[in-house]
Amino acid sequence: MQLSSSLGLSVSDLLRGDIQLVSPPNVYFLLKKIIDDPQKSASDAAFVIEDDAALALKVLKIVNSAFYGFPSQVSSIAKAISLIGMRELQNLVLAMVVVERFSELPGQLLSMHDYWARNLRCALLARALDKLLGKRYADTAFVCGLIHNIGQLVFYRRIPVLAREVDLLLQSQAQPESDDEVRIEQNVIGFDHFQVGAELCRLWKLPEVIVESVRLHCYPDTLAPCADIAAIVRLANLLCRIENPYDAFTIDALGLTPDQLSVVLDDISMEFEGIFKLFYS
Numbered sequence: 001m002q003l004s005s006s007l008g009l010s011v012s013d014l015l016r017g018d019i020q021l022v023s024p025p026n027v028y029f030l031l032k033k034i035i036d037d038p039q040k041s042a043s044d045a046a047f048v049i050e051d052d053a054a055l056a057l058k059v060l061k062i063v064n065s066a067f068y069g070f071p072s073q074v075s076s077i078a079k080a081i082s083l084i085g086m087r088e089l090q091n092l093v094l095a096m097v098v099v100e101r102f103s104e105l106p107g108q109l110l111s112m113h114d115y116w117a118r119n120l121r122c123a124l125l126a127r128a129l130d131k132l133l134g135k136r137y138a139d140t141a142f143v144c145g146l147i148h149n150i151g152q153l154v155f156y157r158r159i160p161v162l163a164r165e166v167d168l169l170l171q172s173q174a175q176p177e178s179d180d181e182v183r184i185e186q187n188v189i190g191f192d193h194f195q196v197g198a199e200l201c202r203l204w205k206l207p208e209v210i211v212e213s214v215r216l217h218c219y220p221d222t223l224a225p226c227a228d229i230a231a232i233v234r235l236a237n238l239l240c241r242i243e244n245p246y247d248a249f250t251i252d253a254l255g256l257t258p259d260q261l262s263v264v265l266d267d268i269s270m271e272f273e274g275i276f277k278l279f280y281s
Contacts, residue, residue, distance in 0.1 A: 009189065011195060014158045015199060015200055021158075024204040024205060024206075025093075025094060025097040025098065025204070027049075027093055028093055028097060030048045031045055031048055031086065031089065032090060034048065035086050042082065042086060043078060045077075045089060046076070050077055055093070055096070058278070059077060059089070059092065060075070061278050062096075063080040063083070063084065065274060066274055066275060070083060085139075087139045088138070091139055092142075094143055095123070095142065098146070099116055099120075099280055102150070105156050110153075112280075113280065115149075115152070117280070118149075118240060119145070119147070119148070119149055120146060120276055120279055121240050122145040122146070123141075123146035124145070124268045124271070125145065125240065125264065126141045126232050127141045128267065129254070130232055132260060132264065136229075137232070140209050140210060141233075144210055144229055145236050147197070148214050148217050148237065150193075150197045150201075150214070151193030151197030151198075152197075154193070154196050155189070155193055155196070159189065162188055165188055166181070166184050166185050166188050169188070182194070194214055194218050194219070195215070197214045198215035201214055208226070212230065213229045213230045217237075239265060
């Protein structure tokens with residue numbers, strides 16, 4: 001179904017004619033080809049990463065950080081792959097490439113530092129919550145949390161005047177609710193940033209679990225195949241905005257206790273600044 005607005009604007013309009021926006025992250029797909037090819041090995045994946053010296057250095061910095069907490073120094077990409085696995089490496093690279101690609105926007109209408117700080121915190125929380133819940137999405141929870149709001153960047157990049165109007169209307173709310181932003185976007189633009197974000201992920205041919213985690217973020221569907229990862233990211237996003245873990249129970253704490261949520265929040269708070277500097281620098 002093609003989503004469009006009374007302004008004659010459609011989702012496909014926003015995702016057309018911008019090469020930087022619509023072209024998928026190439027290094028991610030080079031790694032995907034290696035993972036999907038039984039004839040390829042970890043050394044082939046290491047070669048792809050090492051071909052980009054800046055990327056290789058950044059990967060090693062993250063692997064040696066509190067993000068993984070390995071007890072000894074990891075000095076090579078091949079060793080990093082042996083520790084975290086090729087699929088985890090692929091998603092780590094995707095996260096880094098997306099942050100770098102969208103590290104600035106024209107017009108300075110949106111603070112990219114604040115945007116990525118908020119979404120990186122959500123990603124770390126999603127990763128931690130998934131671990132508490134049994135690590136069903138160990139490879140993808142972080143990426144799903146990181147890019148669930150990527151449709152907002154499409155709005156600011158392609159229709160900045162309307163995006164700013166949404167922001168001003170949201171700021172005018174005395175006590176904005178979690179769904180106010182989506183409602184305002186639908187009224188002003190005709191569709192919301194989760195719908196656009198899901199379509200961008202689909203355009204990039206990202207795994208269905210990532211596409212669906214974005215699509216279902218504001219449209220819970222307990223019967224959908226990816227409903228649980230969407231719920232994890234939804235809870236992580238909520239925890240980014242509240243001070244009291246008990247408030248999470250007004251929506252859905254996924255069976256976790258307030259004490260468990262408090263521990264997660266404390267852990268993320270301690271490691272956030274160091275990890276943020278590695279991804280956004």
